[in-house]
Amino acid sequence: IRKNCPFKIDIGAIFNHKPRIHKSIQPGNFRAESKELVFDIDMTDYDDIRTCCSDANICHNCWTFVKIAIKIIDRALSEDFGFSHRLWVYSGRRGVHCWVCDPQARKLSQSARTAIAEYLTLVKGNDQQLKKVSLKQPIHPSINNALSIIDEYIETLVMEQDYLSSEERCNKLVRCLPRRYSEQLQEDWKARNETSWTRWQRMESVLNKDTDDRTCKEVKLQYSYPRLDVNVTKGLNHLLKSPLCVHPKTGRVCVPINLKEIDDFDPFAVPTVSQLCHEFETRTDGKKDYHCTSLAPYMTTFVHFVTSLQSSSSAQRRKSGATSMDF
Ligand SMILES: [Zn+2]
Known part of the structure; x- marks a missing residue:
């Protein structure tokens, strides 16, 4: 050498x-x-x-x-x-x-x-695809372990990236959610001038009320899981x-x-x-x-x-x- x-x-x-x-x-x-x-x-x-x-x-x-x-x-x-x-x-x-x-x-x-x-690999699809993570029930233990790691960082990440700071960014996020949530969430976010993290928590509490717990996990994974x-x-x-x-x-x-x-x-x-x-x-x-x-x-x-x-x-x-x- x-x-x-x-x-x-x-x-x-x-x-x-x-x-x-x-x-x-x-x-x-x-x-x-x-x-x-x-x-x-x-x-x-x-x-x-x-x-x-x-x-x-x-x-x-x-x-x-x-x-x-x-x-x-x-x-x-x-x-x-x-x-x-x-x-x-x-x-x-x-x-x-x-x-x-x-x-x-x-x-x-x-x-x-x-x-x-x-x-x-969990995040799939090209630039045109809005929803890039689709989980199957029951959720694999390895994915739940990944979610625990994401939970340690999610507040920092959402604040650093300021994911819900503008109408454009909010719209981008709701497009990867089922239609039934988009209106309610957009109204909630618009009504209050809050930080991205508060808006994110508001979204999590809405999504977690659903009997199917996959949606909230899918969003978290789409916004943080390794590529x-x-x-x-x-x-x-x-x-x-x-x-x-x-x-x-x-x-x-x-x-x-x-x-x-x-x-x-x-x-x-x-x-x-x-x-x-x-x-x-x-x-x-x-x-x-x-x-x-x-x-x-x-x-x-x-x-x-x-x-x-x-x-x-x-x-x-x-x-x-x-x-x-x-x-
Ligand atoms: Zn950077």
Whole structure:
């Protein structure tokens, strides 16, 4: 790496032959054998529910969506699928990646990856479709768990995005509700000059009076549930930027996120390459390793992740060695 000095590294699958010789091998015989199970969350996929920014721009308010997404996906990967080795990294610009590195995850076929991506996808439909979440009864426990996470953030989110601050925004929201509610809600909202959160609570109490409790949940999910770029998860041939690369547009390092401190993670405080150079240059003791830079706390998260992965795979090897001794 030092000799070639790449400005960016993408990571893909491990193939059954060396990539260098893939042109001399018949197409069908060059196969991906294993790859981390990866997830990509990108703020551009939230443009239908973001009022603060659009396209490649992000702000602190956008980051609330990311926190909700990380918590929901991470819980499902851990509790529903039993994956232990999950590394979350900030992409350096407008999203996050998750690398699931358990041996079972790395061996998953394309169809299994597709099934997991679909299990985690609730918001469906194109820009023309107004109602994008449709729940079936009984509601799956995983969705109820996601809703509990959303409940921790919903007030912050509704206030930050100011979802019900104008007639236009109110109209947009009622269009994803059954017709029987729209008139009453619009009148209620119009009659009082209230904050988005008070209006939201008013809506929840109206919707919750219904014997069918799905409508209220569907709205909450539509306005906050993670949007995954499923093609990144499905494909074994897809490449993803390596952790610790520098984002070419922002100069920020693609740093691991400590999930224990997820609520304090600030994407705008992540060190840039020029900041790190400056930190090196201004050191008087001449030390030049990451421990003496603002990258240190992120590297602690990374080292902790790698160490735990290494110790579980060597324990696995000892276990399979012991089994063969039994013979
Ligand atoms: Zn924003």
